[in-house]
Amino acid sequence: MLSSLVAMGYLVEEALTAMNNCVSNLNIAGSEAQLSELTDYICAAQMVKDFDAQLRESPDEEDSTSVMTSYSYTMPRNDYLPREKKRKLHKFQQFGRKCQKGKALPLTNKWWPLWDKRTKLNCLQTVIGSAKLTERIRNALENNEKYGDETPPHVQKLVLEQCRKWNLVWVGKNKVAPLEPDEIEMLLGFPRDHTRGGGISRTDRYKALGNSFQVDTVAYHLSVLKNQFPNGINLLSLFSGIGGAEVALHRLGIPLKNVVSVEIAEVNRNIIRSWWEQTNQRGQLIEIADVQQVSIERLDQWISSFGGFDLVIGGSPCNNLAGSNRVSRNGLDGKHSSMFYHYVRILDLVKTMMGRDR
Incomplete structure (x- = not known):
């Protein structure tokens, strides 16, 4: 497993840390799926490290460009669907999609800063932002607040990049958190507790919902x-x-x-x-x-x-x-x-x- 991670370009220290922290989720065989879990862990750790490093940079050194991840989803065309060209779709009044965060997650409105202009969430993923990342964000915001300063633009930008990437929402003053599984169920239109219980772990719930x-x-x-x-x-x-x-x-x-x-x-x-x-x-x-x-x-x-x-x-x-x-x-x-x-x-x-x- 270690040699596979190193061959993929990861540092030995990163690979060993990931293996030590994820060992409870791995079996002796070490399948491809488990290797994927290790790479997810390393990538998350790299982002936290990169986030800290960028916060230490001065605004003058900040790169004005940002890289946005694009996602593409396809649903196979169904040849058994009717092909009537002019047929109107059945009225769909009973299902109102709650796309905007203010309507879907009203309890977050109280803490949402004015500089976070997001009105919709990004693509839902099978993994979530780590507790370490949300702690770094809180510390970065509180450090500026101690001196009575408004959050600098370069800090706002870095925080927003992570919030967009991981769909972090504001749950308190200077506090962001990943969506809970039941919130994702609601956003995806599934019944409440659709993926809850029956021996299903939180990790399994996030993975199942992220693939839906x-x-x-x-x-x-x-x-x-x-x-x-x-x-x-x-x-x-x-x-x-x-x-x-x-x-x-x-x-x-x-x-x-x-x-x-x-x-x-x-x-x-x-x-x-x-x-x-x-x-x-x-x-x-x-x-x-x-x-x-x-x-x-x-x-x-x-x-x-x-x-x-x-x-x-x-x-x-x-x-x-x-x-x-x-x-x-x-x-x-x-x-x-x-x-x-x-x-x-x-x-x-x-x-x-x-x-x-x-």
């Missing part, structure tokens, strides 16, 4: 199906995550008759199953752990059993496409992102098999 789509956005796209399937829908959900598509259809009032949910993470499968039971779904939930297990024989069995699928939906992993991935950013040929090809394979099979039976 916004439910209201998904529901907006699927709202055209409401009038077409008043008696229920048969759903093939690939890479289900924590059930964003299932929750969206449920909120639209579309009964879930038969759902084949394909999700490799046991934590996510537990979350979906718990939601299914708590919402008293009357349909059938079929859980498959690995998308590679979705064979032509199984598809034929499901199609024969309940008459085919009305909707195929899914968002394949983008781990190997993410700009923050320094471990294995090798595109669709990567171990995780190559799963996209299984989405295409399965969709083509379903279309062919259902066309054959018509």
